[in-house]
Amino acid sequence: MNGNSFRNTMHSLNYGNVMEAAARNYMKEVKADEAAGANVGPVQYDLEDLEDDPELHALHKERIQQMKEEQEKRKVMESKGHGTYADVNEGEFLPEVTGAFQARSRSQPVCVHFYHQEFERCRIVDKHMQILARKYFDTKFIKCHAPDLPFFVTKLNVQVLPCIIFFRNGVAYDRIVGFEELGAKDDFATSKLENMLLAAGVIQTPEKGEDDSEDEADVIAKERANRITYGFTKYSDDEDSDFD
Known part of the structure; x- marks a missing residue:
């Protein structure tokens, strides 16, 4: 696997992990509301809305930056x-x-x-x-x-x-x-x-x-x-x- 392929793969996997974590949190909030007896009616789960969440994108960007920094650190240490x-x-x-x-x-x-x-x-x-x-x-x-x-x-x-x-x-x-x-x-x-x-x-x-x-x-x-x-x-x- 070349460098670009590796980065693209890691980017996709990381984004998938972020989406999954966000979905879990969303479901927990909805269930908490239901348990509290809130009259919310039928619940519609639209996970596509999460893709436009600015907080989610910020978290994703932060994790990608961490991965890049770790990769650069490893290259420097390998050279030593x-x-x-x-x-x-x-x-x-x-x-x-x-x-x-x-x-x-x-x-x-x-x-x-x-x-x-x-x-x-x-x-x-x-x-x-x-x-x-x-x-x-x-x-x-x-x-x-x-x-x-x-x-x-x-x-x-x-x-x-x-x-x-x-x-x-x-x-x-x-x-x-x-x-x-x-x-x-x-x-x-x-x-x-x-x-x-x-x-x-x-x-x-x-x-x-x-x-x-x-x-x-x-x-x-x-x-x-x-x-x-x-x-x-x-x-x-x-x-x-x-x-x-």
Whole structure:
């Protein structure tokens, strides 16, 4: 569906919702009059009169404007990496974790996964982060190959991998280290990590109906294919301490 088609469709659906809500309110008012014993005689329901209601048109115009503003906001955020799970190098790290709040009055949190490309548990975290990045659009999700960022690894005291650090206003305020807090097992559910991020405040519960996440089964299939391609088929029990 192209842009014009999408806008026209949304416009029609939204207008239909407004008309339906107005009709319901109209019917309630008529029934209230009947219950009060008003001598109104036979009631004629002419919903076409609603189409000329100035209040209804004003409400419709307001909702269309809200939709346009949300669409523009999403485009701007997409251009800044929201909704994706990108690999960031040392030169890009500071702009990524600080740029989100410099351009806006309210902070937009950043979730950073420090990983090692040969650690299977880091690859497991990647699978879950990809899912959550698409679901929680207001939070920026990035990953950093720890050996390539020695300065920030030292500065942030990253000693055990995988390590997920939460940033707000460019400041690291909390973290998840290893798999101990995730149940100390490799097959934890995405919801386990999701609940921890919600508790930490790095993500916020999305509005009803908003779920752009990639299906978890598809991501798992891709990860299995990658392991076969690159030979990462062995789980290591001591990956956490290897990096230290």
